[in-house]
Amino acid sequence: MERWAKVRIGNGGDLIRGAIAQMSSRQSFRDASFVRYELIADANAHRPRAKEDFVRTVYYGRLEYILHCTIPSNVISEPETILFGVNTTCDTQGHDATLELTYFRSLTSYIEIVDLAAICAVVGRIQIGTTNPQWAIVDRSGSWARTAFTDDSLTVDAPQQDEL
Structure with missing residues (x-):
């Protein structure tokens, strides 16, 4: 699989x-690798006999890289591209x-591989304290933000930016 280093959320997103x-990178960029993702x-996963109760859960982590997976065509379907985000998680309880x-x-030390569409936004972080430092997460996305990835490279007149 190809490994990508950056991606842009569609419609002018992060x-x-x-x-x-x-x-x-030799240039001085802001760290845009910390992300919010939802799964x-x-x-009830810790209770094997309990009925499943699926809920939307928010996670934070550092996107390490993106995996580009192409599933070849067959008699039933056309070729399909799937993007996975490889994240190192933050323990935010x-x-x-x-x-x-x-x-x-x-x-x-936990690595999680998720569908890239689960990533909602880039988040900031601020170090607090020096003796026993911790990081505060700055998430300005709000509940209205949802990820929509688009493939702008398919249009003839699409500008060649660093979107993928």
């Missing part, structure tokens, strides 16, 4: 730079930074 783009999770103050101390 430019997301994976951590590999941040490390390899549907089973609230399930808090949503659009609703309450949300902090994390460090990135976890």
